Amino acid sequence: MDFNLTPEQGMLQDSLRKFLSKEYGFESRRARAASPEGFSRETWAQLAELGLLGIAIPEDDGGLGGDAFDTMVVMEALGRALVVEPYVSTVVLGGGTLAAAGSASQKEAWLPAIVGGEKLMAFAHGEPRSRYALAHVETTAKRDGTGWKLDGKKAVVRDAPSADAILVSARTAGGAQDEGGISLFLVDAKAKGVSMRGYATQDGGRAAEVSLSGVAVGADSLVGAADGAFPILERTVDRGIAALCAEALGIIDALNEATLEYLKTRQQFGQPIGRFQALQHRMVDMTIRAVETRSMAIVAAAGANHPDQAQRRRMVSAAKAHIGQGARYVGQQAVQLHGGIGVTDELIVSHWFKRLAILNATFGDAEHHLGLFSDRLLGEKA
């Protein structure tokens, strides 16, 4: 058992933190989010130069061959800075999925371009009626000559408006709720029949409702085996959840630091408000949550790395549930302890708070994952 970062991870953490504290202040983040694309291509190129875009991609495919712990180091720092660039969509979900399940030609075409910062991706799996159920896929893909034809709608596809390619899940067999019969396709975002209703997200990002109307794709766009994409999707989502857990950790730590500083400086009744025991104990409860969040972000990463599917899912759900609850608590209390200024747009605190709320709504909230974990208890042997 070892809870230390490797020397390489320590260096990665240092260089990323330095870069972000220099280049990614709150006001510049605001400007990026307000720009037409909602993020900065220039920053994306800098992240590529730092080597960050190759973290989750194997060395054979031009990446650094890192695991979920490496991604954790990155995401913790990105969370603190509220980075809006499409890191999770492109690197963790897109690149990670192609690296794990893509064909040799798909890898060759996409992975070096992702590592180099030239191509962006989106992950289009959830649908308007699926909520958080991973097996619920109504979008269809029908055989069409040697290729396929896709029809359906994908909901709240993060970073879709700027993506070059979209991973789209579609049903090729079975009923709408079946785990079997789902296939995964790599679709050119500009393909005929792909249309998007793009919009801003509550946390300063971009997303789109993606409609697929008779989208023709070749046989070579299939990722993994036909009808057999569910385990790939599950693994991708688990990796994504681990990354989001680490992002939440970075935000929770940042919120606690800001709140503690505020308690020590804000004067009321002739003294710093941090002198009041009611607020001290609240701050301690937030600190306990942060300590436990770090433990569970580590559990999530270890889960995402775990070769056994059942173990992986169990650990990831436990972490997502626990961190979702903690994120809610710390986010709400950080705003509360900041008082009026906490509910303004002016301070970064409300932006961290909102990002935590959106993380909870992504890939299943705390209640959803508590339920998944709970239902596993039925299968446990005495």
Add this chain to the structure above:
Amino acid sequence: MDLEFTAAEQAFRQEVHAYIAKSLPAEISAKVHGGKRLGREDYMRWHRTLAKQGWVAPGWPTEFGGPGWTAVQQQIFDEECAAAGAPRILPFGVKMVAPVIMRFGNAAQKQHFLPRILSGEDWWCQGYSEPGAGSDLASLKTKAVRRGDHYIVNGQKTWNTLGQFADWIFVLARTATEGRPQEGISFLLVDMKTPGITVRPIRMLDGEHEINEVWFEDVKVPVANLVGEENKGWTCAKFLLGHERTGIAGVGACKRELKRLKEIARMEPGGGGRPLIEDTRFRDRIAQVEIDLMALEFTNLRVLSAEGEGKRAPGPEASILKVRGTEIQQALSELMMQAVGVYGIPYVPEALDAGWTGEGVGADYAAPLSGHYFNMRKTSIYGGSNEIQKNIVAQLSLGL
């Protein structure tokens, strides 16, 4: 990072597991698993067994007879003991007074007392709290006045655990009244057979006799039994409380209780002829406590690993472990009582005696559960209440 135990740690777990399986008497583990009363001899038998093996004081340095285990090995040992239904090694000697003697005691005290703690020859109890000194421990009034080679001790201690079985008690007593309250306190080791000591039981909310008041009336304590310097006992007191908290997360015992809770939820009826575990509302609460326990377990391991690498001494982390550990212990006990529904209502204290052959009420496992739930309310109060722990974190760690 790596959350898997190393091959060496797994081998260690197997060694410990095999040893306990072979050495722990079945009638004792049956009592622990069944929530029955444990007597002095139950505790002592297991203590002596482990002492012979050299494992009774996992946290002690090797020079005093500890096994030289890493923090992770100690955690593994704790888990295996709890899972097997071993009685806990009472902390008052091994985990409380012994570290104080090692740190602040003189050579003669170390030589005399430590081997006797290890062997189980001396059963220790605690003389900290007083009726007027609970969370505000430094306001204690028990007095020790120097007369030649002795202190004469007068006063009253309370919330003393299992003192009815004890040979020795460690006492915080006031030896000076000038200055801050913390400055006039001394740490004394007192033989329970000394004339003038009276132990009176306090019947607790579960009806059991676990706790006592201890009265001191002109009790003569040799000056040789002063640990550290006179009036510097507060340093010992704080040191001891820091040590007390490191084991208090109780991860091993929580895991055992969680397993028991699940077993009970599989046996108890839920609604509509289905077992309770199939009741989603109840099962979700088990899931919640299991997830919380997972967070506690890995937080505990992170703290232990950091301490093992010499990065940190017990500090605010220990307080966090105490708060969360006790909250989880309480949640588990609450769910167990709830699990048996109306069979949490009967009060049949005889059923807690292992040998009792009378007619029980409800399932055998139900009898101790309400009492256990009531009893566990103590955990967020003892060892520095959870509110005091939060004050400690606020001050020491957050600088508020």
